[in-house]
């Protein structure tokens with residue numbers, strides 16, 4: 001049992017007066033390359049990080065009445081009750097964190113699952129609002145748990161889609177499918193090359209024990225439900241309408257360039273980012289599989305420049321972090337990761353240089369912004385799973 005599971009277990013016993021009998025875990029993710037292309041049917045290359053959400057639970061016997069889930073969050077020190085009856089509206093004004101869980105429950109009820117009353121405690125080590133998919137890890141952990149408690153068989157890809165829908169309908173973020181797929185499908189020591197059109201995957205091995213992934217949080221707040229993320233999606237839709245293609249996956253760079261005047265400068269830049277980023281992602285997966293690390297580094301740099309200049313989702317703090325990291329010896333590549341507008345950068349670095357890189361970046365960031373950044377290194381971690389089914 002990890003420290004986190006032990007903590008959730010202890011809170012459960014204290015709150016509900018009995019031990020939990022089942023637990024599910026689901027990781028956050030960091031995306032190595034393939035940014036802002038999942039909702040354009042593109043390719044992405046994320047990996048699970050070691051930080052994850054854990055939910056411990058036990059069914060509760062109820063005499064009569066409608067079944068409800070009692071859910072407690074250790075992060076917010078709040079407990080909510082959610083109905084488990086089909087078509088029952090979640091209580092009005094429930095806290096933000098519980099909306100994701102309500103969305104997952106609604107998804108299972110829509111599939112015809114019968115969910116018995118249960119109690120649960122949610123604990124997470126994924127930083128909230130840092131662009132590391134804390135919400136996807138929460139949804140996917142909940143879905144993994146509910147499938148077990150309800151005895152409801154569901155394919156992994158269906159879990160990801162159910163969780164994406166929860167995010168759309170209950171959290172108001174029109175996200176693509178990358179984060180939920182990563183949290184469900186990733187496996188240890190691999191990156192996930194995901195085709196967001198077919199949802200086919202290739203598990204790309206990352207077997208270099210001499211390299212780590214350094215994640216640096218700019219500590220600039222990242223909120224994707226403020227309209228800027230939806231605005232980028234709308235820009236891409238306008239581009240597909242003008243180019244007359246079903247999605248930007250179907251457009252070539254030559255076609256985008258030939259339609260520059262019709263697209264107008266902003267939409268042209270958005271489309272150019274998407275088509276070039278899709279190509280870079282496939283090149284990056286091949287470079288990684290074939291040990292061509294210099295090429296991977298160049299692709300990461302080009303991805304960042306495209307997100308900064310064409311897609312306009314970076315910010316000065318992320319640009320500075322990337323610039324500082326890229327200048328350090330032992331760094332293979334660095335770029336912003338996730339939705340942007342703040343959040344994190346990802347840096348691929350030789351393991352024995354990681355401490356020196358961290359120190360130099362932290363110092364430069366403080367000097368340049370007056371802010372502290374938060375950093376951790378991780379190896380590609382495991383996707384969602386049940387982690388404990390114990391007897392009292």
Ligand code: GLA
Nearest residue numbers: 035036175176177178338339
């Ligand atoms: C957020 C969304 C994802 C994806 C990324 C950008 O993380 O949830 O679906 O669009 O931004 O690549």
